Amino acid sequence: MDPEMVKHHPSYHQVKLDTCRMTSLMPKDSNPEEIECTQQIVTRLVISVLVDNPSLHYYQGFHDICYVFFSVLGERESRMLLNKLIPTHFSLFMQKSMDVTLEYMQLIFALLEHVSTSVLNSIESVELGPDFAIAWIITWFAHVLPNMDDVRRLFDLFLATDPIMLVYVSVAVSLHY
Template structure:
């Protein structure tokens, strides 16, 4: 099974099912509406706005998100740029790839909308994406970027969605839009220190399985927008991420792994089984609880400490590979008694002091295979 086959899942249509407003939702909606009325031009103090977005139920509904998401993203809706036509952007090198991805994103649009409206939304999505990468030539489009953009388009409309995506592309998603996926690969490794600190048994199981972090790649690249089947869950997460530091998706990922620890530990300890389990998010995840856990984890562990642990792992992995290379070059005599002292030392370091055993090279290969092979698949090359 290739890395592409493992991660490329045919998702069901995104559910836009609406349920009656609960009493808690009504109470919070009214509280937010009072804040909007209190401050002219929707200039709610940013800390108060973040508090509302982070706390249970988030911003409640899309009417409020349409007003408040731009402020959370740092966008001035009074100074929006002119929207170019699609024809003006057709010469961009990424045009064909973006169109292919947008055409494949039908499941992310509300069901039952008129054909003409859907086509118009797809054209708007294409223009939105191309505008960003044309304005910032140093940013590279990646598959999954359209999953983020379509969410903002559906909530905020074309002009505001572009302004939000422009801001996020130069901040939260800037690592994902580099020439290579190396920075993203390294960032995903930050999952393991948190899991290791919280549940060493789970960490060791996941490392023995050699599952790597490929299962979490679409979560990170799309703020879970590609992997969830509920629109309500997607926009709730976007409330949270817009109000949070840029690496918060890493901590949400760790929170999900910790929450699912019993199911994970009950699985066969091999890459295929564990990847299959992790790559499919259950529909009934208690996201409000998970977001609270994520916030606690973020406050508990500094990025500096986590990065130091990742550096330790990379160094240990390099030492292990060098040791293995020397053994291949200079095989021992079959009559010689093997000396496992160094091996035991490396294993001890990996299991007690490191934060991750997944080989960096294997992750790079997996992610690059996913990234580049998907480009070929999208172009019809098998």
């Protein structure tokens, strides 16, 4: 994608800010030039996917998703895969507002009600809404796990199963802590 097109996209500045903060996902031995190059590529990847899907909106955390795919597949294949996955796995999070995402996250509470009312009661007693797990859901845990091998393993799981697996894993994590 033409660099000027990237810079003129309405989401460019937010994407650029977010990719500048994603260094925790990158290999610890990355030098500043590699980091900057990767940030530019991921920014371009995010914007390219948004251009390919003009009815959808960027959300903070989508750059983490894009980085993980890029780190495994490279830019071209990541773009193709993301465009294929967006309708089934990400479009819900890419709406104009987060209302649909927060509604979807209510499934965590519905499942907790069936498997552990004590955990559900603990969460509700401190008045946590479903947004306590928002970073888990919208980044497929990439934003919260420090080990990239674990992140990639989870991505493999989420790619190999129904999109609802993300909710099941979130419930399992809630039960564990």
